[in-house]
Amino acid sequence: xxxxxxxxxxxxxxxxxxxxxxxxxxxxxxxxxxxxxxxxxxxxxxxxxxxxxxxxxxxxxxxxxxxxxxxxxxxxxxxxxxxxxxxxxxxxxxxxxxxxxxxxxxxxxxxxxxxxxxxxxxxxxxxxxxxxxxxxxxxxxxxxxxxxxxxxxxxxxxxxxxxxxxxxxxxxxxxxxxxxxxxxxxxxxxxxxxxxxxxxxxxxxxxxxxxxxxxxxxxxxxxxxxxxxxxxxxxxxxxxxxxxxxxxxx
Amino acid sequence: xxxxxxxxxxxxxxxxxxxxxxxxxxxxxxxxxxxxxxxxxxxxxxxxxxxxxxxxxxxxxxxxxxxxxxxxxxxxxxxxxxxxxxxxxxxxxxxxxxxxxxxxxxxxxxxxxxxxxxxxxxxxxxxxxxxxxxxxxxxxxxxxxxxxxxxxxxxxxxxxxxxxxxxxxxxxxxxxxxxxxxxxxxxxxxxxxxxxxxxxxxxxxxxxxxxxxxxxxxxxxxxxxxxxxxxxxxxxxxxxxxxxxxxxxxxxxxxxxxxxxxxxxxxxxxxxxxxxxxxxxxxxxxxxxxxxxxxxxxxxxxxxxxxxxxxxxxxxxxxxxxxxxxxxxxxxxxxxxxxxxxxxxxxxxxxxxxxxxxxxxxxxxxxxxxxxxxxxxxxxxxxxxxxxxxxxxxxxxxxxxxxxxxxxxxxxxxxxxxxxxxxxxxxxxxxxxxxxxxxxxxxxxxx
Numbered sequence: 001x002x003x004x005x006x007x008x009x010x011x012x013x014x015x016x017x018x019x020x021x022x023x024x025x026x027x028x029x030x031x032x033x034x035x036x037x038x039x040x041x042x043x044x045x046x047x048x049x050x051x052x053x054x055x056x057x058x059x060x061x062x063x064x065x066x067x068x069x070x071x072x073x074x075x076x077x078x079x080x081x082x083x084x085x086x087x088x089x090x091x092x093x094x095x096x097x098x099x100x101x102x103x104x105x106x107x108x109x110x111x112x113x114x115x116x117x118x119x120x121x122x123x124x125x126x127x128x129x130x131x132x133x134x135x136x137x138x139x140x141x142x143x144x145x146x147x148x149x150x151x152x153x154x155x156x157x158x159x160x161x162x163x164x165x166x167x168x169x170x171x172x173x174x175x176x177x178x179x180x181x182x183x184x185x186x187x188x189x190x191x192x193x194x195x196x197x198x199x200x201x202x203x204x205x206x207x208x209x210x211x212x213x214x215x216x217x218x219x220x221x222x223x224x225x226x227x228x229x230x231x232x233x234x235x236x237x238x239x240x241x242x243x244x245x246x247x248x249x250x
Numbered sequence: 251x252x253x254x255x256x257x258x259x260x261x262x263x264x265x266x267x268x269x270x271x272x273x274x275x276x277x278x279x280x281x282x283x284x285x286x287x288x289x290x291x292x293x294x295x296x297x298x299x300x301x302x303x304x305x306x307x308x309x310x311x312x313x314x315x316x317x318x319x320x321x322x323x324x325x326x327x328x329x330x331x332x333x334x335x336x337x338x339x340x341x342x343x344x345x346x347x348x349x350x351x352x353x354x355x356x357x358x359x360x361x362x363x364x365x366x367x368x369x370x371x372x373x374x375x376x377x378x379x380x381x382x383x384x385x386x387x388x389x390x391x392x393x394x395x396x397x398x399x400x401x402x403x404x405x406x407x408x409x410x411x412x413x414x415x416x417x418x419x420x421x422x423x424x425x426x427x428x429x430x431x432x433x434x435x436x437x438x439x440x441x442x443x444x445x446x447x448x449x450x451x452x453x454x455x456x457x458x459x460x461x462x463x464x465x466x467x468x469x470x471x472x473x474x475x476x477x478x479x480x481x482x483x484x485x486x487x488x489x490x491x492x493x494x495x496x497x498x499x500x501x502x503x504x505x506x507x508x509x510x511x512x513x514x515x516x517x518x519x520x521x522x523x524x525x526x527x528x529x530x531x532x533x534x535x536x537x538x539x540x541x542x543x544x545x546x547x548x549x550x551x552x553x554x555x556x557x558x559x560x561x562x563x564x565x566x567x568x569x570x571x572x573x574x575x576x577x578x579x580x581x582x583x584x585x586x587x588x589x590x591x592x593x594x595x596x597x598x599x600x601x602x603x604x605x606x607x608x609x610x611x612x613x614x615x616x617x618x619x620x621x622x623x624x625x626x627x628x629x630x631x632x633x634x635x636x637x638x639x640x641x642x643x644x645x646x647x648x649x650x651x652x653x654x655x656x657x658x659x660x661x662x663x664x665x666x667x668x669x670x671x672x673x674x675x676x677x678x679x680x681x682x683x684x685x686x687x688x689x690x691x692x693x694x695x696x697x
Contacts, residue, residue, distance in 0.1 A: 048646050049645070049646070050642060051642070052638070071645070071651075072642065072645040072646050073645045073646075073648050073649060073650055073651065075646075076645070076646055076647055076648035077648045082646050084643065084646075087643070088637075088639050088640050088642075088643040090640050090643065090644070090658070090661060091661060091664070092660065092661025092662065092663075092664035093657050093658070093660075093661045097657075098644065098647065098649075098657075101647075101649050101653065101657075102647035102648045102649060105647075105648040105649055105650065105653075106648050109648075141661075142643075158647065162647070162648070
């Protein structure tokens with residue numbers, strides 16, 4: 001579904017990604033772990049199409065299409081979703097309106113008719129229940145005045161509504177207490193499907209106790225240093241990131 | 251010194267100034283002549299503003315100065331069907347409308363029963379029947395240089411509208427100002443006086459539109475008087491086309507406990523200069539002024555607000571939101587003056603600008619002059635582009651760029667739009683706004 005080959009990218013003139021190779025197949029859940037500053041979020045933003053991040057080399061294909069040639073809105077409509085590490089507050093823009101506009105943009109691109117307003121509302125409310133969000137969030141401005149945990153839940157809600165083929169969740173677990181973490185994990189697990197894939201970008205192993213990944217990658221200094229199965233995450237938790245660096249050198 | 255009764259057109263006097271004086275000389279005398287003569291004299295002494303005048307730094311009237319003006323016609327050439335009119339009527343708030351053509355009111359023979367509680371008289375009639383009552387509103391003449399266009403209007407208005415609010419009037423009243431001419435080089439001087447009696451309330455919407463092959467220069471002036479505990483919501487909406495020059499002066503006098511909500515909405519006009527002078531003369535008077543200034547194409551919108559707190563425990567809140575696209579320019583000068591003795595005054599000024607093109611310009615200058623202690627006054631001004639993080643967030647959700655931008659523009663204006671109590675006025679202004687933004691069907695269902 002997603003194939004990244006030799007991807008390198010610069011942010012504000014500084015080389016952050018230095019040749020990433022990664023392949024994610026349909027039905028898979030991947031976790032990308034790594035210390036602060038390793039390039040995890042840059043990778044997520046580059047995949048979503050952030051324009052001030054400059055791709056300096058490599059290729060990315062998404063379902064056979066050249067992802068890097070597509071503007072961000074087209075990537076979203078093609079089924080790629082980025083759950084933001086820092087969801088943006090947009091005062092004055094209604095949460096439910098953004099959801100509906102996003103869904104309709106995707107449907108329009110797929111040649112489907114716009115969603116019926118009443119059906120849509122019922123559909124959203126059902127998913128909000130899963131995320132344990134009250135209906136009041138519908139009429140509030142996007143993320144405005146939301147707590148850290150509410151913002152992350154709102155990101156997952158958007159994912160549940162948009163039903164992307166590939167969801168990249170950038171530190172969706174950070175800043176969550178254990179109850180909120182379970183809710184978020186439940187949301188993510190509910191989209192697991194043979195036709196979909198999820199990439200979890202995370203700092204800690206904690207999330208992976210609730211969402212079991214098929215593959216774990218360790219990113220350090222802009223490169224993937226090590227890949228493995230679930231047990232790699234547990235190993236990391238025990239031995240720390242230095243272990244990866246040292247074992248790589250050795 | 252320039253004598254008001256004879257021509258003083260010196261060689262260096264601009265064509266415009268000479269033509270204003272010629273108009274004045276041709277006026278028939280009336281009960282107001284002495285006051286008008288003083289006003290004209292003062293105006294001629296001041297002359298036309300230049301960019302050297304502090305409050306005209308950003309607005310150049312050279313083109314206007316080179317033109318000559320005669321009176322605009324008293325009636326439209328055909329039936330009045332202003333195409334640019336905002337559809338403000340409809341719903342439960344169905345408003346009554348009074349038409350003014352180039353400042354001349356067209357009063358119905360029988361008043362709409364919805365307007366019970368409103369006394370509506372033409373100024374020409376009032377000057378015949380009760381000149382002293384009218385003089386009370388027109389005087390004292392303003393001394394400030396910034397008020398020169400009000401002086402010219404006082405000298406030259408032929409007719410106008412007087413509204414006395416005597417009760418709590420539920421339905422809004424629209425004053426539809428139609429600027430119309432068939433030849434170039436005409437000028438109109440619409441004058442409106444609205445006096446809300448003690449404990450009365452009303453909503454008045456002044457809307458400026460144009461019709462016909464030419465648009466007169468419009469030098470309009472409105473006075474709002476709020477007596478004790480009166481409540482007034484007033485709109486002035488400029489929606490003329492891309493040739494019109496509009497110089498509008500609004501004066502607000504507020505007595506004890508009165509509450510005024512004022513909206514200045516500039517959607518059109520080649521050059522709009524809109525001034526607001528508010529006097530919070532007695533304790534507990536409250537003013538909330540909102541400006542929604544939409545610069546597009548090559549429009550030039552210059553807004554000058556001065557709010558003077560002269561009594562204790564008065565409050566004012568000014569909210570200005572400007573957007574500028576194309577090569578347009580929007581200027582917002584807002585000043586709060588707190589006189590000695592006006593303790594416990596509260597004032598807020600919030601002026602934010604949004605630039606939508608690299609060739610557009612917005613100048614926001616909030617100012618404070620405080621001559622007493624124990625006040626709470628704040629001001630803030632920002633001008634910037636659309637937030638790239640917000641934009642990217644919406645793009646990453648699949649919204650197209652135009653829709654995302656328009657949504658953010660609307661969101662930016664929300665502080666002003668949400669203050670509007672008349673839902674139909676708000677809806678009409680929003681749809682007029684949408685027409686002036688990058689088009690998007692989605693926006694229409696946004697609210």
